Amino acid sequence: NRKATIEEARTIGLEKAKLEINNPILLEDYTEAKKIPMEQLVYLIEQGKIPTFRWRQYTYIENRELISIKK
Secondary structure (H helix, E strand, O other), X not given: OOOOOHHHHHHHHHHHHHOOOOOEEEHHHHHXXXXXXXXXXXXXXXXXXXXXXEEOOEXXXXXXXXXXXXX
């Protein structure tokens, strides 16, 4: 079972994620676009506050505004 490339994650994986969660985005792309530290997102994921989907080694989250992120 080989690892997927980032290009595959943004195409094949994203299509699979669309079947499981609303408006999915690759976790890494979300952190870059929203300038939110990965640690804060991981915490929210672990708390069950953000819907997620795993495909190969990649994680997708629901692309939405996270209104209250405390530092």
